[in-house]
Amino acid sequence: xxxxxxxxxxxxxxxxxLGLAAAAGGSGLLRPDHAFAQAAGSWTxxxxxxxxxxxxxxxxxxxxxxxxxxQFESDWGVKVEGTISxxxxxxxxxxxxxxxxxxxxxxxxxPFSFPSFIKQGMVEPLDGLAGAADYVKDFxxxxxxVAVVDGKLMALPYFAAIWVWNYNExxxxxxxxxxxxxxxxxxxxxxxxxxxxxxxxxPVLWVAGxxxxxxxxxxxxLTWNRGGTFFDKQGNHQLGPGSVxxxxxxxxxxxxxxxxDISDPESLKVQFTTSAKAFGAGKNLYRGPNHxxxxxxxxxxxxxxxxxxxxxxxxxxxxxxxxxxxxxxLSSAHRNKEWAWKLLQYLGGKTKDGQYAQAxxxxxxxxxGSGYSSVMQSDAIRNGWAPWGDVDAILKMWDxxxxxxxxxxxxxxxxxxxxxxxxxIEVQKCLxxxxxxxxxxDNLIKGIADAKRKT
Amino acid sequence: xxxxxxxxGARELSAPALGVVMNLPMxxxxxxxxAYPVVYAGYLSLHQVGIAQLRxxxxxxxxxxxxxxxxxxxxxxxxxxxxxxxTVLVVVVEVILAIGIALLLNQASLxxxxxxxxxxxxxxxxxxxxxxxxxxxxxxxxxxxxNRILFSLGLINDPVNWAGNPDTxxxxxxxxxxxxxxxxxxxxIHAALQGIPRELLEAATVxxxxxxxxxxxxxxxxxxxxxxxxxxxxxxxxxAVFEEILAITQGGPGDASFVAAWYTYKLTFSPPNxxxxxAASAYVLALLVxxxxxxxxxxxxxxxx
Numbered sequence: 215x216x217x218x219x220x221x222x223x224x225x226x227x228x229x230x231x232l233g234l235a236a237a238a239g240g241s242g243l244l245r246p247d248h249a250f251a252q253a254a255g256s257w258t259x260x261x262x263x264x265x266x267x268x269x270x271x272x273x274x275x276x277x278x279x280x281x282x283x284x285q286f287e288s289d290w291g292v293k294v295e296g297t298i299s300x301x302x303x304x305x306x307x308x309x310x311x312x313x314x315x316x317x318x319x320x321x322x323x324x325p326f327s328f329p330s331f332i333k334q335g336m337v338e339p340l341d342g343l344a345g346a347a348d349y350v351k352d353f354x355x356x357x358x359x360v361a362v363v364d365g366k367l368m369a370l371p372y373f374a375a376i377w378v379w380n381y382n383e384x385x386x387x388x389x390x391x392x393x394x395x396x397x398x399x400x401x402x403x404x405x406x407x408x409x410x411x412x413x414x415x416x417p418v419l420w421v422a423g424x425x426x427x428x429x430x431x432x433x434x435x436l437t438w439n440r441g442g443t444f445f446d447k448q449g450n451h452q453l454g455p456g457s458v459x460x461x462x463x464x465x466x467x468x469x470x471x472x473x474x475d476i477s478d479p480e481s482l483k484v485q486f487t488t489s490a491k492a493f494g495a496g497k498n499l500y501r502g503p504n505h506x507x508x509x510x511x512x513x514x515x516x517x518x519x520x521x522x523x524x525x526x527x528x529x530x531x532x533x534x535x536x537x538x539x540x541x542x543x544l545s546s547a548h549r550n551k552e553w554a555w556k557l558l559q560y561l562g563g564k565t566k567d568g569q570y571a572q573a574x575x576x577x578x579x580x581x582x583g584s585g586y587s588s589v590m591q592s593d594a595i596r597n598g599w600a601p602w603g604d605v606d607a608i609l610k611m612w613d614x615x616x617x618x619x620x621x622x623x624x625x626x627x628x629x630x631x632x633x634x635x636x637x638x639i640e641v642q643k644c645l646x647x648x649x650x651x652x653x654x655x656d657n658l659i660k661g662i663a664d665a666k667r668k669t
Numbered sequence: 670x671x672x673x674x675x676x677x678g679a680r681e682l683s684a685p686a687l688g689v690v691m692n693l694p695m696x697x698x699x700x701x702x703x704a705y706p707v708v709y710a711g712y713l714s715l716h717q718v719g720i721a722q723l724r725x726x727x728x729x730x731x732x733x734x735x736x737x738x739x740x741x742x743x744x745x746x747x748x749x750x751x752x753x754x755x756t757v758l759v760v761v762v763e764v765i766l767a768i769g770i771a772l773l774l775n776q777a778s779l780x781x782x783x784x785x786x787x788x789x790x791x792x793x794x795x796x797x798x799x800x801x802x803x804x805x806x807x808x809x810x811x812x813x814x815x816n817r818i819l820f821s822l823g824l825i826n827d828p829v830n831w832a833g834n835p836d837t838x839x840x841x842x843x844x845x846x847x848x849x850x851x852x853x854x855x856x857x858i859h860a861a862l863q864g865i866p867r868e869l870l871e872a873a874t875v876x877x878x879x880x881x882x883x884x885x886x887x888x889x890x891x892x893x894x895x896x897x898x899x900x901x902x903x904x905x906x907x908x909a910v911f912e913e914i915l916a917i918t919q920g921g922p923g924d925a926s927f928v929a930a931w932y933t934y935k936l937t938f939s940p941p942n943x944x945x946x947x948a949a950s951a952y953v954l955a956l957l958v959x960x961x962x963x964x965x966x967x968x969x970x971x972x973x974x
Contacts, residue, residue: 639744
């Protein structure tokens with residue numbers, strides 16, 4: 215009997231009934247609230263098959279995985295093992311395990327790696343699984359962009375974030391600057407003033423370390439805010455002479471050593487959390503745009519010497535910014551699909567009690583946004599984020615956020631990943647004065663064809 | 670009697686046959702742990718291999734395309750150039766420093782040399798990735814000890830971005846690497862110095878040779894075989910430098926410290942996981958190391974002859 219047959223045989227009568235009920239609800243045979251009630255039952259139902267253990271392969275974030283594994287074990291009596299690596303090492307770890315023939319029930323992905331994972335057959339579609347359709351109804355716009363691929367549900371959300379600026383309120387006051395910048399010219403003015411008057415040697419710390427959305431994300435966000443994109447809907451690059459992306463890069467590079475010298479050289483090394491920690495040392499006036507949840511580090515007394523003085527700030531102009539959603543997915547190398555689906559829901563959906571337990575905990579503990587609209591509109595976000603920053607201000611910025619894939623549609627393509635590798639190299643060379651912004655963009659244009667060939 | 674001889678001959682192997690039998694377990698082990706992966710990597714380098722193919726175990730043949738694409742990639746050429754520069758720098762500095770330090774350690778009469786012999790071992794005990802992290806802290810632009818010490822000594826007025834400046838990044842990694850691997854060379858040369866007959870040096874002294882002449886005419890020629898071994902080993906290891914790159918620069922800024930092993934790693938383990946091309950890259954690297962080793966042996970032994 216092959217694996218597919220075994221999986222089909224493992225489908226229980228209860229699953230069939232739930233599926234029929236959901237279908238009936240969807241077709242209007244039952245009242246909507248009844249349909250929801252039927253589907254909601256799927257979270258409390260135990261799969262009919264048996265497994266001795268399950269596992270997930272994820273990147274680290276505090277102790278959230280130890281907690282959710284413990285809860286799963288307590289609710290279902292099934293042990294959950296975790297393989298946890300750093301964010302940047304995760305694709306490598308996952309790929310190596312998959313290639314090595316190991317069993318992986320659930321894993322996670324950034325939107326940048328996800329198309330490549332799908333193309334390599336690592337992701338199991340979720341359509342038809344009990345309760346799956348109800349999750350989709352509650353997906354936020356960002357989540358749909360990542361989790362639904364070619365009309366198929368491929369994942370559940372891990373978290374969502376938007377790009378915001380931070381500023382050091384105390385330093386701003388010392389520099390006699392009435393309010394944070396409202397234009398890019400004003401931003402430069404503030405930084406030059408802070409440097410000239412000795413308040414800060416390097417007034418701005420960018421998040422420009424090598425990564426998928428660290429350095430690239432900063433360029434994407436700045437470009438989008440100035441009205442540009444990187445590719446149009448037809449897939450044509452928007453990096454040519456005079457393009458917004460190119461001009462933005464020129465402006466950005468000018469803030470580094472070879473230009474105004476207002477950018478902290480550490481910018482080229484820092485990642486999400488390390489940039490927030492570095493900003494917490496109190497040596498910079500502004501922290502360049504990055505995920506909003508950096509505030510929970512920069513305003514944490516145990517990690518920051520300026521805790522409580524780091525404020526959130528929106529983008530200039532119309533305030534448009536970018537956002538992103540990361541996802542959990544069911545691996546095609548799972549040991550048991552229905553149990554793996556159960557575990558996946560604990561990470562990216564609802565727990566046995568019907569709560570989005572993980573999403574709520576992430577909002578409270580890590581200031582992460584949720585990929586579910588209902589969670590974003592709930593008090594979980596408002597109360598969870600309140601200790602770290604101005605929740606109303608962030609939520610207003612959230613309303614002005616566009617999914618990163620609109621700005622860089624290449625991320626839906628498997629070649630985006632190798633192209634991003636080149637982007638990191640070329641942009642860092644540009645920011646360190648080894649090449650000009652024009653050369654950088656020309657190289658990136660050439661690199662598109664190379665990246666496509668590599669995939 | 671003849672029957673006894675026959676029976677005994679059937680039980681006992683000839684010396685060459687016995688030699689083969691005695692070596693078989695080790696040969697089998699080496700074939701298993703060394704030859705098999707090397708041959709398998711060669712096989713992969715000639716096929717289209719991604720994650721999915723590796724899991725299924727089915728690899729479409731793609732001729733020499735992995736190698737063609739490799740040599741078409743300017744980043745690979747740059748990575749090779751950086752690797753060769755790094756290797757030459759590291760090996761030359763290590764050999765010179767190792768000889769100097771070993772000569773100092775060889776002064777048995779000094780109590781400090783006995784202490785130094787112990788201390789010199791410490792860096793060698795540090796795991797490579799830990800070494801990389803230690804040096805990345807040392808090099809930190811605003812908070813690093815190196816800048817703080819130099820500033821305190823009045824040698825710099827502004828902090829230096831050791832690992833973040835494209836002009837210094839590769840050298841910053843080289844210093845961290847030399848610090849960790851130098852003790853190996855020191856120990857080998859120190860051991861070789863112990864084996865040089867004292868009478869030779871004493872005779873040269875009686876003949877009026879000064880310290881430099883004794884070193885040039887006696888010590889250095891006798892150290893040559895050991896230096897060849899160090900050159901081969903250090904070159905092959907320096908060619909494959911990875912951990913310090915990972916921890917300190919990650920190939921950056923830009924591609925300033927992109928070396929061949931880092932290139933291979935990125936190619937193989939980052940999506941889209943081009944394992945076939947990664948294997949081809951590793952093969953080219955291994956071939957270069959082999960060529961270096963042959964060149965060392967020929968060059969140095971020819972000079973001795």
